[in-house]
Amino acid sequence: MIEEADFVIAGGGSAGCVMASRLSEDSSNRVVLLEAGAPTDKLLITVPAGMQSVVASPDTNWFYATEPDPSAKGRQIFLFSGKGLGGGSAINGMVYIRGTRYDYDQWAASGCTGWSWDEVLPFFKRSEDFDGPESEWHGKGGPLGVSQLRTIHPLAYSFMDACREVGMRQVEDYCAGDIDGTFVNFATQRGGNRCSTAEGFLKPVLNRPNLKVITGATVDRILFEGTRARGVRFIHDGAEREIRVTREVIVCAGTMQSPGILMRSGVGPGSHLREHGIDVVADRDGVGKNLHEHPSLPNSRQVDMATYNVRNNPFRLAAEGLKYILARRGWLTTCAVHAMAHVRSSPDLEYPDIKYQMLPFWNHQNVQAYFGPDGPVPDSTRTCGITIGVNLMTPNSRGQILLRDTDPLSRPLIDFRLYDDPADLERMRKGLKIANDIFAAPSLAKHVTGPAYPPDPGQSDEDWDDQLRSCSATGLHPVGTCRMGGDEDSVVDPQLRVRGVDGLRVADCSIVPVLPSANTNAPAIMIGERCADFIRGNRR
Numbered sequence: 001m002i003e004e005a006d007f008v009i010a011g012g013g014s015a016g017c018v019m020a021s022r023l024s025e026d027s028s029n030r031v032v033l034l035e036a037g038a039p040t041d042k043l044l045i046t047v048p049a050g051m052q053s054v055v056a057s058p059d060t061n062w063f064y065a066t067e068p069d070p071s072a073k074g075r076q077i078f079l080f081s082g083k084g085l086g087g088g089s090a091i092n093g094m095v096y097i098r099g100t101r102y103d104y105d106q107w108a109a110s111g112c113t114g115w116s117w118d119e120v121l122p123f124f125k126r127s128e129d130f131d132g133p134e135s136e137w138h139g140k141g142g143p144l145g146v147s148q149l150r151t152i153h154p155l156a157y158s159f160m161d162a163c164r165e166v167g168m169r170q171v172e173d174y175c176a177g178d179i180d181g182t183f184v185n186f187a188t189q190r191g192g193n194r195c196s197t198a199e200g201f202l203k204p205v206l207n208r209p210n211l212k213v214i215t216g217a218t219v220d221r222i223l224f225e226g227t228r229a230r231g232v233r234f235i236h237d238g239a240e241r242e243i244r245v246t247r248e249v250i251v252c253a254g255t256m257q258s259p260g261i262l263m264r265s266g267v268g269p270g271s272h273l274r275e276h277g278i279d280v281v282a283d284r285d286g287v288g289k290n291l292h293e294h295p296s297l298p299n300s301r302q303v304d305m306a307t308y309n310v311r312n313n314p315f316r317l318a319a320e321g322l323k324y325i326l327a328r329r330g331w332l333t334t335c336a337v338h339a340m341a342h343v344r345s346s347p348d349l350e351y352p353d354i355k356y357q358m359l360p361f362w363n364h365q366n367v368q369a370y371f372g373p374d375g376p377v378p379d380s381t382r383t384c385g386i387t388i389g390v391n392l393m394t395p396n397s398r399g400q401i402l403l404r405d406t407d408p409l410s411r412p413l414i415d416f417r418l419y420d421d422p423a424d425l426e427r428m429r430k431g432l433k434i435a436n437d438i439f440a441a442p443s444l445a446k447h448v449t450g451p452a453y454p455p456d457p458g459q460s461d462e463d464w465d466d467q468l469r470s471c472s473a474t475g476l477h478p479v480g481t482c483r484m485g486g487d488e489d490s491v492v493d494p495q496l497r498v499r500g501v502d503g504l505r506v507a508d509c510s511i512v513p514v515l516p517s518a519n520t521n522a523p524a525i526m527i528g529e530r531c532a533d534f535i536r537g538n539r540r
């Protein structure tokens with residue numbers, strides 16, 4: 001067992017693997033990466049269509065559950081989150097998207113110096129190995145495979161045609177900071193296989209003598225001498241272990257667990273820590289606050305052609321298997337989303353606030369909750385259908401993470417507030433109505449053969465809101481619980497250093513001050529790149 005390192009990284013997810021890879025490029029840095037989950041080199045993770053199985057497995061998904069959410073009819077909402085090397089990037093839907101110029105310029109304007117679009121773009125590009133044409137917006141030769149989709153369902157084109165029919169524009173390259181309109185998305189894949197950060201960043205450097213990766217290692221807390229981080233305590237093989245740290249600890253355990261590690265270490269809201277008998281090292285009220293997400297509602301319709309949820313034809317499965325083996329093409333290489341679109345819930349908004357994801361399969365998991373187990377929902381293995389997932393990109397509602405107890409193996413207490421602000425409900429309602437317009441536009445309407453799930457809720461706003469509160473889920477993009485900012489109340493400063501202590505940073509989605517208009521894997525990877533660069537001594 002290693003007893004001393006220069007850098008210890010707590011959590012080997014999307015950002016943590018980037019940190020481990022980049023910091024160990026300098027052979028004089030001794031780097032240790034501690035990950036609670038297991039290695040993620042299994043075939044079902046590599047083959048993109050295996051996503052359904054890996055998401056369903058407690059070996060690779062933490063399956064967090066919120067406390068009953070009063071803003072969602074007292075429902076407990078389930079939150080998927082990657083467990084194992086690569087974290088979310090090893091189980092996610094593989095959509096590659098960065099957000100907009102506006103998102104990051106807003107971060108910078110709010111006090112996050114160094115995080116404007118022009119300043120973060122080089123870090124998105126540094127990671128990237130794009131398989132499309134040379135362009136000022138993309139990187140080549142980086143560790144992260146970013147690919148054009150190898151198979152696009154024909155209804156994705158119908159969806160984009162329908163979006164144009166309701167007045168949207170076609171976006172040429174949505175990675176250029178402008179997502180206002182419709183487009184086919186890219187995927188975090190290389191050669192038809194998933195490219196997690198474990199695969200892209202970590203695997204090629206595992207033989208570095210100065211890098212040690214320990215899986216099955218649950219970080220309990222950071223050990224301080226005064227206010228300086230000097231070590232990490234973790235659980236491995238049922239035993240407590242410690243590593244001494246000469247330079248820095250970087251916490252990368254994700255939005256749900258990074259605040260818990262800080263709190264168990266004595267960095268957090270003083271009164272809450274004292275309730276749990278924890279000695280306060282730094283009284284930081286913001287730790288665990290600012291939890292926010294993309295509220296999301298899948299809106300499915302039956303259609304007139306085969307879609308990916310209908311798998312009962314052995315000949316089709318065999319043909320797709322062969323296509324994958326011989327050419328790395330076909331359904332098995334598919335990522336969940338085949339096209340996207342962004343609109344304004346209100347015409348006076350400067351930027352879009354609603355995102356649509358077109359999925360070439362039927363999705364009624366949340367809708368089932370609305371009807372109950374015996375409700376009139378068609379059998380999804382026999383019903384061809386597509387889904388337009390409706391997401392609110394800029395919610396006002398905020399929740400928080402608290403400690404349940406001081407056991408590092410306990411789940412965090414997630415006080416989630418999906419629709420705490422009624423303005424979020426109103427914008428989602430408008431977003432759903434526009435989704436119905438897209439389904440009704442000629443290019444899609446001609447393929448729709450069956451009713452909507454969830455069904456048209458009725459006339460009144462109350463009916464729509466009732467359905468939203470009953471059926472919405474999270475967009476799988478929780479952020480914000482160790483908020484970055486220029487203000488003294490923020491948890492980390494713009495170089496991701498935890499305020500009030502020394503030798504400690506946080507680098508993962510928990511530092512995001514305000515959700516970008518994007519899924520959050522590429523932003524998490526950019527955050528890892530940015531943090532490694534700060535540690536190398538570059539201030540901006």
Ligand SMILES: Cc1cc2nc3c(=O)[nH]c(=O)nc-3n(C[C@H](O)[C@H](O)[C@H](O)COP(=O)(O)OP(=O)(O)OC[C@H]3O[C@@H](n4cnc5c(N)ncnc54)[C@H](O)[C@@H]3O)c2cc1C
Binds near residue numbers: 037081518
């Ligand atoms: C099912 C699913 C689908 C998604 N689809 C997409 C998509 O298509 N596109 C997209 O851009 N985003 C998507 N996302 C979101 C995206 O993957 C995440 O936002 C991103 O991976 C978060 O990165 P992170 O580094 O902040 O945290 P994570 O990747 O979650 O990493 C945290 C790591 O820390 C480990 N850890 C936690 N606690 C401890 C501890 N105490 N000790 C040691 N290790 C610990 C975890 O096991 C995990 O490996 C999806 C997420 C999920 C779950």
